[in-house]
Amino acid sequence: xxxxxxxxxxxxxxxxxxxxxxxxxxxxxxxxxxxxxxxxxxxxxxxxxxxxxxxxxxxxxxxxxxxxxxxxxxxxxxxxxxxxxxxxxxxxxxxxxxxxxxxxxxxxxxxxxxxxxxxxxxxxxxxxxxxxxxxxxxxxxxxxxxxxxxxxxxxxxxxxxxxxxxxxxxxxxxxxxxxxxxxxxxxxxxxxxxxxxxxxxxxxxxxxxxxxxxxxxxxxxxxxxxxxxxxxxxxxxxxxxxxxxxxxxxxxxxxxxxxxxxxxxxxxxxxxxxx
Amino acid sequence: xxxxxxxxxxxxxxxxxxxxxxxxxxxxxxxxxxxxxxxxxxxxxxxxxxxxxxxxxxxxxxxxxxxxxxxxxxxxxxxxxxxxxxxxxxxxxxxxxxxxxxxxxxxxxxxxxxxxxxxxxxxxxxxxxxxxxxxxxxxxxxxxxxxxxxxxxxxxxxxxxxxxxxxxxxxxxxxxxxxxxxxxxxxxxxxxxxxxxxxxxxxxxxxxxxxxxxxxxxxxxxxxxxxxxxxxxxxxxxxxxxxxxxxxxxxxxxxxxxxxxxxxxxxxxxxxxxx
Numbered sequence: 001x002x003x004x005x006x007x008x009x010x011x012x013x014x015x016x017x018x019x020x021x022x023x024x025x026x027x028x029x030x031x032x033x034x035x036x037x038x039x040x041x042x043x044x045x046x047x048x049x050x051x052x053x054x055x056x057x058x059x060x061x062x063x064x065x066x067x068x069x070x071x072x073x074x075x076x077x078x079x080x081x082x083x084x085x086x087x088x089x090x091x092x093x094x095x096x097x098x099x100x101x102x103x104x105x106x107x108x109x110x111x112x113x114x115x116x117x118x119x120x121x122x123x124x125x126x127x128x129x130x131x132x133x134x135x136x137x138x139x140x141x142x143x144x145x146x147x148x149x150x151x152x153x154x155x156x157x158x159x160x161x162x163x164x165x166x167x168x169x170x171x172x173x174x175x176x177x178x179x180x181x182x183x184x185x186x187x188x189x190x191x192x193x194x195x196x197x198x199x200x201x202x203x204x205x206x207x208x209x210x211x212x213x214x215x216x217x218x219x220x221x222x223x224x225x226x227x228x229x230x231x232x233x234x235x236x237x238x239x240x241x242x243x244x245x246x247x248x249x250x251x252x253x254x255x256x257x258x259x260x261x262x263x264x265x266x267x268x269x270x271x272x273x274x275x
Numbered sequence: 276x277x278x279x280x281x282x283x284x285x286x287x288x289x290x291x292x293x294x295x296x297x298x299x300x301x302x303x304x305x306x307x308x309x310x311x312x313x314x315x316x317x318x319x320x321x322x323x324x325x326x327x328x329x330x331x332x333x334x335x336x337x338x339x340x341x342x343x344x345x346x347x348x349x350x351x352x353x354x355x356x357x358x359x360x361x362x363x364x365x366x367x368x369x370x371x372x373x374x375x376x377x378x379x380x381x382x383x384x385x386x387x388x389x390x391x392x393x394x395x396x397x398x399x400x401x402x403x404x405x406x407x408x409x410x411x412x413x414x415x416x417x418x419x420x421x422x423x424x425x426x427x428x429x430x431x432x433x434x435x436x437x438x439x440x441x442x443x444x445x446x447x448x449x450x451x452x453x454x455x456x457x458x459x460x461x462x463x464x465x466x467x468x469x470x471x472x473x474x475x476x477x478x479x480x481x482x483x484x485x486x487x488x489x490x491x492x493x494x495x496x497x498x499x500x501x502x503x504x505x506x507x508x509x510x511x512x513x514x515x516x517x518x519x520x521x522x523x524x525x526x527x528x529x530x531x532x533x534x535x536x537x538x539x540x541x542x543x544x545x546x547x548x549x550x
Binding site: 003005012013015016017018019020021022023024025026027028029031057058059088090092093097098099100101102108110112115132133135136141142143144145146148149151152 | 278280287288290291292293294295296297298299300301302303304306332333334363365367368372373374375376377383385387390407408410411416417418419420421423424426427
């Protein structure tokens with residue numbers, strides 16, 4: 001695989017950076033992640049908007065203009081020749097003499113085979129709970145240690161992700177946005193979450209089909225919901241059938257969840273067939 | 276400078292790691308930091324206790340036994356020949372095929388010249404405030420993005436560190452523990468903080484000199500304190516004379532703070548003269 005580092009293409013195997021990088025030393029880094037399908041990138045501009053927005057929030061300079069960024073990404077996809085692949089953009093505060101203060105950002109574009117498919121989740125998944133608030137949740141920072149500290153427990157309990165909650169309210173899961181359906185109304189937290197690209201388009205798809213609310217959501221509401229699902233770039237829409245030891249709804253993917261998933265799949269495919 | 280990476284000594288300039296390391300990709304890393312003075316490391320066992328404790332909390336294997344660790348660190352100090360230097364231990368979740376799941380940890384010992392001296396802080400420092408709770412504060416994780424996101428403001432306002440508070444209570448600053456003195460009693464937060472090594476020994480030094488309490492501390496108490504100071508490995512004991520726009524105490528380092536600083540300096544020097 002070829003990747004892009006700062007100003008050049010190189011073999012991914014040789015994509016190394018000095019240990020003094022503050023992304024490594026101090027967690028001062030942002031990223032974004034999206035899929036390329038047959039040379040097309042669904043919702044490409046949404047992802048770039050978010051990436052440049054994350055960078056600006058932390059006063060990190062992205063070394064490529066938006067036009068250059070697109071050109072490098074499409075060149076990379078072409079060079080690697082994968083039919084379906086993942087693109088990860090990673091931007092850090094750069095090398096640091098004192099291992100603390102940032103300097104000139106380091107920037108990577110990584111293109112790898114996709115490791116997950118939405119099909120993995122169709123039976124419904126299980127979540128664990130964690131009392132945790134992400135710092136500046138609207139920015140896609142690299143800090144996933146809270147969930148990674150629970151990897152053993154996730155595996156042991158056959159759970160996929162962790163649902164973050166605090167003071168009785170939920171925010172999001174490790175790598176996805178949370179939705180509940182109650183009385184045929186779709187509800188998702190309005191604030192304190194990363195504004196997911198799939199989240200945005202699910203709301204778009206749902207707008208013609210059912211009532212939708214963006215507002216604070218309590219953990220209690222989640223447990224009492226008729227249906228629950230999470231949305232993300234790799235997962236699209238994954239039904240949630242269990243949280244910790246409690247069964248959600250009927251314990252099977254809900255009717256409206258499956259209907260939305262099917263509608264979203266059609267909508268998603270139209271993105272790249274329209275190209 | 277020479278450093279140590281996984282199983283060998285190498286030139287620090289060449290100390291690079293692959294971009295797939297989950298310390299970089301997912302903030303899954305811990306570290307510790309201490310000083311070496313003339314071939315001696317004050318409170319060495321305390322720092323190693325904490326480092327191995329942090330690793331164990333996250334199920335990360337340290338590739339060196341405690342005996343091997345000491346041997347490598349002393350060898351490094353000897354090879355680099357600095358009279359006064361800093362040692363940083365860094366342990367990450369290792370390289371990851373999917374840029375998420377950890378594998379075999381990567382481990383660094385870095386030995387660099389010291390960039391700060393306790394003398395820098397004798398006039399008293401200014402802190403800014405941030406509503407933030409560190410995740411698992413008892414572990415020395417690498418996530419400093421919350422403070423680094425305020426670097427511009429810190430510089431503009433001539434502030435040194437950020438004081439974290441939440442729901443009316445304080446915890447710690449970016450890189451130090453917080454102490455207040457009120458009615459000749461020393462008070463420091465009991466929980467929700469990294470148990471600093473300097474904190475521990477300041478409490479030890481203070482025990483013969485004044486009353487001391489470890490208990491929850493409100494932000495209001497900090498503003499109303501007679502004296503405030505922070506403690507850390509590089510700073511020893513730094514008087515705090517201003518928080519945001521508010522003057523603390525008289526606006527100058529307090530009498531008991533200076534007395535404790537002097538007592539601590541004597542205690543600190545006796546650590547290595549006793550060797």
